[in-house]
Amino acid sequence: MEDPMLRRAFCTLLIVSAVWAPALAQVADWPKRQPVKLVAVFPPGGSVDQVARILAQQLSTQLGQNVIVENRVGASGVVGTASVVNGPPDGYSFAVVFDTHAVNPSLISNIPFDTRKDVAPVILVGTAPMLLATAANSEYKTFADVVAAAKARRNVSVGSVANGSLGHLAMALLARNGGLEWTHVPYKGGGPLMQDAVAGHVPLSIASIVVTKPHIDSKRLRPLAVTTSVRSADLPDVPTVAESGFAGFDAPAWWGVLASAKTPPEIVRRMNDEINKALKVPEVASRLQGQGMTIVGGTPEAAAAFIDKQLTTWAQVVKENNIKAD
Template sequence: MKYTTRRFLQSTAALGLLAAAGWASAQADAWPSKPIRIVVPYTPGGSSDIIARIISQPLQEALKQTVMVENKPGANGNTGSDMVAKAPADGYTLLLCDVGALSISPSVYTKLPFNPSKDLKGVTMLAYSPHLLVVHPSVKANNLKELVAQSKAGQMDFAITAIGSAPHLAGVAVEKATQAKWQYIPYKGGSQALSDTVAGQTQVVMNGMLATLPFVQSGKLKVLGVSKATRVPLLPDVPTIAEQGVKGFESGTWQGILVPAGTPQPVVDKLNAELTRIIRSPEVRSRLTAQGAEVYTMTPAEFGSFFERERKHWATVVAQGNVKLD
């Protein structure tokens, strides 16, 4: 009797798994059947917003459904990210954000309303762009050494996307390495930090190249350094920050797509395939490359591993900088 019961339970469980797999597959086949929204947890005009608007039209054409970009800024990207984490796990709500900022949040915020590692699932990375260290043209410094010296001579306002953001921690790392002295001025997004520096309200800003380069090219901002291991082709005469004395320094923005954790894997895989094709297409790749971004794609599993490495890395940086928010 016990053997028969055990066999019955095993058969029932197997049938349950097959039914679940069949349901997930059927759901993926039916998806999408209604509009999709890409939530950008920052203000319009930043790197994530730029990429969201670049991919939304080709994604709409590929999926034959309306794809809308929705900006939900607040709390260094956590407001919009939390909204997606709590959204139905059906493939109709996507999060496009700076993965670096997302991986920093668990270490910076003592009361985060969601767990990025558990409540969100990575679909694919899309692009990477290094940070540019730029100043208002009125700042007389022409390199990092001169900027540091000028900062020690008087107050210098350093615009950041938010307290605890990747540009903020990058600024802290440079400050500690060079003994610079600047006052951090937090904003709700990179576009606002840039616009205030362009207006001369702040003197220094470090932000993703994708959003910052147009201001450099137009002469509205002056670039002093790039936060990559090697110089970038679009700015061959601009030295890296590492070249200017901060050995091994490298930072930047990683844009990626995530969905609520319970989203069926067939839907995630379908999204991954379409987004990978779109971001690698010659038209999209050339648009991003022209603005200083590099295309990066990953499988969902690779994305998960990357996120955990970033989380551990930034936890160390946050601890060293003693950056904490309630």
């Protein structure tokens, strides 16, 4: 090849081929190389673990490859997410996260990844309302009673599952927007909170519908309002905060699947397609809805937009209310 320009072009083509060929092969044979891992960022038995296991079982069938669940817990989901974000971006490891993912950057210093730049949202699996409730014999008969007491500065106390939890932040947001005043009482999880709520030791509780509904069903707690913009199908008679004088208020619990931002976008898109397909399987949908979840699905772009809004909303609430992690 005598022409220098042709020679340079040919060499460039060889270099580009050498760089891209392995990546193209990686995409083409996914997921044949090895089992796919779903990292549940909270302990076994919780909602994140259950979501991961429900998806893993169906995805194994669809992909023709083992999909395994690994629990990597700590720092409200940071530890497990970091293991995926900072691990090999080969499409064989995904994180299953909870709503704390969007709160953590504002509460936890030195997170070992950039939540916006280093993470590729794959899909928003679903959302669920949090439920404000009170003991069956409480003075609060309606959400309006709570609002009136809070406006009158009558020492209203609200318990949540943890300091900095989404329930805590939702009530802080509501207080600021509505000129309300209440005292936050943090607990170490849903179990202890429900024990005190049922006994009337804490006048109000804010927790997921999954945690609270059994006590509603047993008539030991009275539901007052849900935090999502629409009513819950599980509790259709319970009003939303938004329709109770706080238009636009929406603070859902949510579950999502994430990947490293360095993962080939073709693999992210394929995983998104497979999970969307799984969410349409009646048995999968039924099991997820049994947790009080409204299934969402959709594109990676829609998931990214949702999570970005959550990050912005809760960062502002944390800052304005000077909320600190335990």
